[in-house]
Amino acid sequence: MGKRKDLKERGVRKDGTGLLAQLRRPPGGRDARIMLFAQLLDRTGTGVWGASCVLFFTFVAGLDGRQLGVLLGAAGVAGIAGSPLAGHLAARFTVRTLLIGCHLLRLAAICALLVFTRFEVLLLVVALTSLGDRAAKMLEMLFATRAAGEQRGTYQALSRSVANAGYALGAGLAAIGLAVGTREAYQVLILGNALSFVVAGALVWRTREQPHGLGGGAAAAAAAAVAEAADAPEADRPGHENPWRDRGYLRFVLLDIPLCLDDSILGVGLPLWLIGHTDAPHAVVPAFLFLNTVLVVALQMTVSARVQRPRQAAGAARLYGLTLLGCCTLLALTPEHGAWAASFALLAAAVLATAAELLRSVSSWELAVSLAPREARASYLGVAGMSQSIQKSAGPLLLTGVVMAAGPAGWLVLGAAVAGVSVVQRRTGLRRLDSMERAEAAAAVPAGSRTATGSDPAPVS
Numbered sequence: 001m002g003k004r005k006d007l008k009e010r011g012v013r014k015d016g017t018g019l020l021a022q023l024r025r026p027p028g029g030r031d032a033r034i035m036l037f038a039q040l041l042d043r044t045g046t047g048v049w050g051a052s053c054v055l056f057f058t059f060v061a062g063l064d065g066r067q068l069g070v071l072l073g074a075a076g077v078a079g080i081a082g083s084p085l086a087g088h089l090a091a092r093f094t095v096r097t098l099l100i101g102c103h104l105l106r107l108a109a110i111c112a113l114l115v116f117t118r119f120e121v122l123l124l125v126v127a128l129t130s131l132g133d134r135a136a137k138m139l140e141m142l143f144a145t146r147a148a149g150e151q152r153g154t155y156q157a158l159s160r161s162v163a164n165a166g167y168a169l170g171a172g173l174a175a176i177g178l179a180v181g182t183r184e185a186y187q188v189l190i191l192g193n194a195l196s197f198v199v200a201g202a203l204v205w206r207t208r209e210q211p212h213g214l215g216g217g218a219a220a221a222a223a224a225a226v227a228e229a230a231d232a233p234e235a236d237r238p239g240h241e242n243p244w245r246d247r248g249y250l251r252f253v254l255l256d257i258p259l260c261l262d263d264s265i266l267g268v269g270l271p272l273w274l275i276g277h278t279d280a281p282h283a284v285v286p287a288f289l290f291l292n293t294v295l296v297v298a299l300q301m302t303v304s305a306r307v308q309r310p311r312q313a314a315g316a317a318r319l320y321g322l323t324l325l326g327c328c329t330l331l332a333l334t335p336e337h338g339a340w341a342a343s344f345a346l347l348a349a350a351v352l353a354t355a356a357e358l359l360r361s362v363s364s365w366e367l368a369v370s371l372a373p374r375e376a377r378a379s380y381l382g383v384a385g386m387s388q389s390i391q392k393s394a395g396p397l398l399l400t401g402v403v404m405a406a407g408p409a410g411w412l413v414l415g416a417a418v419a420g421v422s423v424v425q426r427r428t429g430l431r432r433l434d435s436m437e438r439a440e441a442a443a444a445v446p447a448g449s450r451t452a453t454g455s456d457p458a459p460v461s
Helices: 002-009 019-024 029-060 065-090 095-112 119-147 149-180 183-206 216-231 247-256 262-277 282-305 310-333 339-370 374-384 386-406 408-452
Strands: none
Touching (some): 019 029, 019 149, 029 065, 029 119, 029 149, 065 374, 095 119, 095 183, 119 339, 119 374, 149 282, 149 339, 247 339, 247 374, 247 386, 247 408, 262 310, 262 386, 310 339, 310 408, 339 408, 374 386, 386 408
């Protein structure tokens, strides 16, 4: 019986734990299945645009390198605002309505590219698209915490597997249009992305709004728990409703920024290091994305099954740092001469960067949810979503302007720094979890005493 209960808690099903079996019956039921399909279509359209946007801006819109840099920088800055804005609005409006709004916003922005190619208009378009992208991802995360409940780790694994499959499919479709290379072919790719927003929005409309989690009695108990935590150190004390005043949670978000650097290393660091510092053939660059996509789809469920609880997530954060240190060490040791040796070292580094990504996806997700007060998760998760957006803006600049300029020593310093941050993240995360558990225990004792003495019954969660 104990074994069966443990399997149930981990989201293991009698009819199979593989990806396809879990997709047929995901945590959250019908609504989760619809949402995952909507994400697949959304990410397919995003993959189409992501693989073709730079060439569109260069050959169709006629932008130079400086304008393209400004354009991508504006997208990064706008993306930073997307998550907290969505979290703020989610505390007042339904997630379902807001997510549909994000799809419509991106639909209008991407369709504007069919008509306008002026730089000023493109600047607004990419900013709105990036804002909608980050807001939509935050809202999908909030949907998962409500629909999947304690099985949110399993849902997150399914979501990432579906997303990576969508990105790969979209990139493949984009390759067809890019091979044609005409203005009309680029317009067809844009329409394909627009169609993905329309269908994804229609699918989200078919879902039901998820309950916010805590009812009145449970919410009162949680509020009392926070009040009982007054003796905890102020920096680690869980906040009430405003994450911007919760120093402990803000510290988690700040530390989470360098723990997302695997994304920039894989997408920017590896290709540029190959081109500028090795004799490896340029044909190896697409293999980085191929390896990443295949490994994430194949292994995300397995990794997530081993990180189901907050304390396990804190341990995974430390393991992330060690894995990325290994990746950076390989890059530092990659030989400049010898195509085969350099290619092998770079591909091995790509595997380690992907392993770090798998760990980050479950540790960052679980800690962001678990360290937030339940009654204010929407606004807290909005702030947590900023870490990836900030990394996407600052990460490439850090790699190109500092790390690679310093050569192999730069990679070693970066890896050691990230490993050190991961140790701090684990320690502070565990400290905050301890504080929250003490608060819940303190709130449960008086509630139980009132029940025993015949006074008001304890709230039922």
